[in-house]
Amino acid sequence: MTKPVLIVGAGFSGAVHARLLAEAGYHIDVIDVRPHIGGNAYDHVDANGIRVHAYGPHLFHTKNRQVAAWLRGFGDFVDYTHKVRALLPSGDLAPLPINLDTVNLVFGTAYTTAEQVATHLARVAVPNPAPANAAEYLYAQIGRELTDLFFRPYTKKMWQFDLEDMASSVVKRIPLRTDRTDTYFADDELQMMPREGYTAVFARLFDHPGISVTLQTGFDHSMLGDYSFCFNAMPIDAYFDYAEGELPYRSIRFHTRTITDAPPQDWSVTNYTDTGNLTRETRWDCLPHHIVTETGRRTITAEEPCDYRDNNRERYYPVKTADNRFQGIYAKYQKLSDELSSKLAFIGRCGTYQYLDMDQVINQSLASARRWLASRS
Numbered sequence: 503m504t505k506p507v508l509i510v511g512a513g514f515s516g517a518v519h520a521r522l523l524a525e526a527g528y529h530i531d532v533i534d535v536r537p538h539i540g541g542n543a544y545d546h547v548d549a550n551g552i553r554v555h556a557y558g559p560h561l562f563h564t565k566n567r568q569v570a571a572w573l574r575g576f577g578d579f580v581d582y583t584h585k586v587r588a589l590l591p592s593g594d595l596a597p598l599p600i601n602l603d604t605v606n607l608v609f610g611t612a613y614t615t616a617e618q619v620a621t622h623l624a625r626v627a628v629p630n631p632a633p634a635n636a637a638e639y640l641y642a643q644i645g646r647e648l649t650d651l652f653f654r655p656y657t658k659k660m661w662q663f664d665l666e667d668m669a670s671s672v673v674k675r676i677p678l679r680t681d682r683t684d685t686y687f688a689d690d691e692l693q694m695m696p697r698e699g700y701t702a703v704f705a706r707l708f709d710h711p712g713i714s715v716t717l718q719t720g721f722d723h724s725m726l727g728d729y730s731f732c733f734n735a736m737p738i739d740a741y742f743d744y745a746e747g748e749l750p751y752r753s754i755r756f757h758t759r760t761i762t763d764a765p766p767q768d769w770s771v772t773n774y775t776d777t778g779n780l781t782r783e784t785r786w787d788c789l790p791h792h793i794v795t796e797t798g799r800r801t802i803t804a805e806e807p808c809d810y811r812d813n814n815r816e817r818y819y820p821v822k823t824a825d826n827r828f829q830g831i832y833a834k835y836q837k838l839s840d841e842l843s844s845k846l847a848f849i850g851r852c853g854t855y856q857y858l859d860m861d862q863v864i865n866q867s868l869a870s871a872r873r874w875l876a877s878r879s
């Protein structure tokens with residue numbers, strides 16, 4: 503009888519590995535240090551009867567049909583189109599990503615075609631054949647005024663670094679448009695939300711006779727002897743006792759308030775362009791099936807980014823600077839982990855120090871679990 507497999511972390515990376523291995527006949531023990539399943543995708547219904555995501559809004563979007571189809575096997579999903587508005591100093595709400603209407607609002611123009619907007623942006627852009635950081639990339643695409651309004655204060659609040667210090671890939675998550683498209687993830691054709699929330703999806707992922715989940719249990723090196731293999735989503739630097747130094751993360755403090763008589767709005771997230779401490783707020787009732795019991799009350803959560811050491815070591819975002827200095831530290835940990843590869847693999851955002859979306863985590867985890875199973879057959 504082979505020993506069971508240990509999975510550290512009950513978020514997406516752990517859940518996908520657990521499910522695939524259990525379906526292949528393995529016995530799986532999943533542990534998580536938190537008191538709930540779902541990792542940072544965990545959601546619950548609050549005292550206002552509103553479903554809230556405990557660790558900030560999780561909007562599922564992907565180009566990958568296989569990933570979406572696989573996930574749909576674990577719950578009902580409903581179509582959803584995410585929209586964001588940016589609150590300007592004038593009090594106006596501008597479409598974000600920047601589009602034709604955003605440009606008209608900011609510059610007082612009356613453009614009606616994408617060509618006019620493209621011509622305007624080309625005129626204000628600061629050409630740069632090889633942008634070396636997020637500032638140079640944005641200046642080359644949309645010029646200084648739009649960059650400094652929509653990206654400079656927000657990025658500083660979010661990362662505690664200036665745009666000049668951040669990798670372009672961080673801001674490239676946001677497309678730049680010249681037409682009137684006003685949806686956040688228009689480039690991803692599949693956008694959907696779980697009808698019963700993410701936590702219910704995780705309950706179904708773990709609902710297999712081969713899987714047992716134990717919460718409020720952290721990893722200890724002495725556990726490894728009881729298992730044939732370990733997939734580990736814990737922070738890789740913590741596993742190695744910070745031998746190569748600490749990998750920084752941004753964390754978020756959440757500020758929640760209740761409103762009554764909430765005006766209808768067709769977007770759920772409002773980004774703040776000011777230089778205060780908050781980056782954005784989410785009106786949960788504007789997400790599908792998030793009013794679970796009608797109380798007349800609505801919940802709004804504002805986000806205040808901070809260093810993870812100032813928030814109970816809650817790690818949300820790996821930090822990607824233009825000089826890749828933290829990826830250099832991660833590479834040293836990766837080298838250490840190579841020596842363990844016959845019995846342990848690191849997975850997920852904290853295990854691999856990557857700024858991954860949910861669909862990317864699922865995609866990587868499906869591939870990793872299948873590779874591992876193939877290597878054992």
Ligand code: UDP
Pocket residue numbers: 588598652653654656657660672673675676773774
């Ligand atoms: N960003 C910004 N202004 C905005 C929205 C995003 O400057 O209004 C930048 C910021 O650096 C942010 C990055 O773009 O961290 C990625 O934004 P996204 O909305 O994808 O962040 P997430 O939803 O993952 O927090």
